[in-house]
Amino acid sequence: MKIRFEPFGVSGQVKQNTTVLQAAIEFGVKIESFCAGRGTCGKCKVIASEGLSAPTVMELKKLTEEELRKGYRLACQAVITSDVVVTVPEESRIAQINILAEGMAQGSVQMEPWVRRHILRVPAATLQNQVADLQNVMRTWNEHHGGELKFTLSALRQLPFALRERDGHIALVLADDQVVHIEAGDGPEHILGIAFDIGTTTVVGYLMDLESGERLAVSSLLNPQTRYGADVVSRILFSIENESGLQILQHEILEALNKIIANTTHAAGVAPENIYGMTVVGNTTMYHLFLGISPAALGRMPYVPAVSATLCLTAKDLGIAIHPEAHIWVLPNIAGWVGADTVGVILATDLPNHEDTALAIDIGTNGEMVMGSRRRLVACSTAAGPAFEGAHLSCGMRAAEGAIDAVSIDGDVRWHTIGESAPKGICGSGLVDLVAEMLRAGIIDARGAMQDGQALRANGQGHLAERILQNGGQREFLLVSSTESAIGRPIKVTQRDVRELQLAKGAIRAGVQILMKELGIGPEEVRRVYLAGAFGNYIRPESALTIGLMPRFPNAKIVPVGNAAGAGARMALLSISARERAARIPDQVEYLELSGRPDFQEEFAEAMLF
Ligand code: FES
Incomplete structure (x- = not known):
């Protein structure tokens, strides 16, 4: 059977029972x-008029009557029964999302690279002094530097040629205390490193010059594992339920890293073989999938990782397309749901050295948060659900072009989209803004209930009353009419969407409350709030406070820090002390498992209110 995907013109043969x-x-x-x-x-959603199995129960539930009439189907449910042409509508295509690569500069770190170049002038052996090449190099090294040197086998293979090519003038490239490369003369043109932040949704790589500390290029991609599920739970399940699931997911991420390496080295006009060091941060599931270690235990009680340690591997162990002997340092995890990306945030914000109490919070489908000072640090993670990433909302989408990312309601309803294009849906920061504005305008009450049109009219808000619609027993707020939207349908926010947001913000808020309780402090004692990650960067702090995502911290400065996890990875690449500090972080942070705390449910119930 043949399938063709339009408008891409991609086609191929499929076996029976393929969805x-x-x-x-x-x-x-x-x-x-x-x-x-x-x-x-x-x-x-896809569109096809024939060639597919009958709609399943899930399709009848998820698609409207009108959509079914127009031939809309769910791609994951519809089985191909004969030759078929399928149209993928704009709204279902994985868009190029706004990836946040920028963040804190790693300016606070002193250059102290663990990959270095050393030039030696090794005297030639003579008949009277028949010393082996290796011994000769070691002797010269000891005269100038002292200390033990280890060599990789491939470096030893390079040694006799390099030594004789320029009369003993050679360059050693050391990663930690190991010689990974030997070349005649002054050695490679560049000594480079690359730092990666592997997120569930996005992957960012920063190519760095390890001698000047300069950032040469940055490249980012949508994590290709996304096609196997948007969140970590779906990926864990995919790795368990499919025979080669783990291998597929590992292969996808390694390919993405290699693509980023190719992109950045091409952009900087340098050779990938000149990359001798690499650091990696990511959440605990990404850590496991990157290494090809089963994350299955993370998905069930008591949610423990298989491995949490700081690891040093080589590029050839993993098939990373840089110098094969390059050292790859994978930063450690704190717990099953607080990973090396949070270690990166802690390193970049220097929380273990804060005199006053600070909070660092990274919000995605999970909210990881760390609070404290140099005296004590506590961390927790809450399942915020998909609302902040735009998933599962009736008109939700990722923060990609066409996503409404800001809304204001003052007399009229105004919105802004990413890329200034016609709106296709609403992303997390747009929803937070919208709900904050709806609260201010009295369209929803403190319990999150949407008012009916009559109540708004009685309040002199006739223009807003017209936007309240009734659909299948639930109220909806019309944000964009079908004529203004890019998808030919109106963009609405339903009562259920507001509930999703309440669940998400309730989980985050409850987590923050528990951290304060654990530290025995009130909001007035918090002096700094670091908002990390894309969501934290794009969200308007005032809207976050209006919906009660966080308590009001009267004495705190709110600092959006962008991709702080990536900044942490860069610091660990440029400085051995920073890398060692990162390795110690799991021992400095107490992890609180919220599901084991009886007070979490109480806090959560309260935090759901606006
Ligand atoms: S409904 Fe098909 S992938 Fe979610």
Whole structure:
């Protein structure tokens, strides 16, 4: 059977019982699949008039009557029964999302690279002094530097040639205390390193010159594992439920890193073989998948990682396309749901040295937060659910072009989209803004209930009353009409969407409350709040406070720090002390498992209110 995907013109043969989503993955057609094919997110819509199995129960539940009439199907549910042409509508295509590469500069770190170049002038052996090449190099090294040197086998293979090419004038490239490369003369043109932040949704790589500390290039990609599920739970399940699931996910991420290496070295006009050091941060699941270690235990009680330690590997161990002997340092995890990315944030914000209490918070589908000072640091993670990433909302989408990312309601309703293009949906920061504005305008009350049009009219808000719609027993707020939207349908926020946001913000707020309780402090004692990650960067702090995502901290400065996890990875690349500090962080931070705390549910119930 043959399938063709329009408007891409991609086609191929498929076996029996293949779903449209499976075929899309096979032929590289990118379709949103937040729930990894469980039929629950409704984001994998495609259009086909024939050639597919009858709609499943999930499709009847997720698609409107009108959509079914127009031939809309869920790609993960529809099985191909004969030759078929499938159209992937704009809203279902995985868009190029806004990836946050910028963040804190790693200016606070002193250059102290653990990859270095050393030039030696080794005297030639003579008949009277028949010393082996290696011994000769060691002797010269000891005269100038002292200390033990280790050599990789490939460096030893380079030694006899390099030594004789320029009369003993050689360059050694050391990663930690190991010689990983030997060359005649002054050695390679550049000594480079690359730092990676592997996020569930995005992957960012920073190519650095390890001699000048200069950032040469940055490149980012959507994490290709996204097609197997939008969040870590879907990926864990994929790795368990599919025979080669773990290998597929590892292969995808390694390919993405290699692509970023190719992009950055190309942009900087340098050779990938000149990269001798690499650092990696990511959440605990990404850490496992990157290494090809099963993350299965993270998905069930008591949520423990298989491995949490700081690891040093080589590029050839993993098939990373840099110098094969390059050292790859993977920063450690703190717990099953607080990973090396949080270690990166802690390192970059220097929390273990804060005199006053600070809070660092990174919000995605999970909210990781760390609070404290140099005296004591506590961390926790709450399942914020998908609302902040735009998934599972009726008109939600990632922070990509066309996503409404800011809203204001003052007399009229105004919105702003990423890329200033016609709106396609609403992303997390847009939803926070919208709900904050709806609260201010009295469209929703403190319990999150949407008012009816009559109540608004009685309040003299007739223009807003017109935007309240009733659909299948629930109220909706019309944000963008079908004529203004890019998807030919109106963009609305339903009562259920508001509830999703309440769940998400309730979880984050409750986490913050528990951290304060654990430290025995009130909000007035917090002096700094670091908002990390894309969401923290784009969200308007005032809107976050209006919806009660965080308590009001009267004495705190709110500092958006962008991709602080990436900044931490760069620091660990440029400085051995920073890398060692990162390795100690898991011992300095107490992890609080919220599911084990009876007071979490109470805090959560309270925090759901606006
Ligand atoms: S409904 Fe198909 S991937 Fe979620």
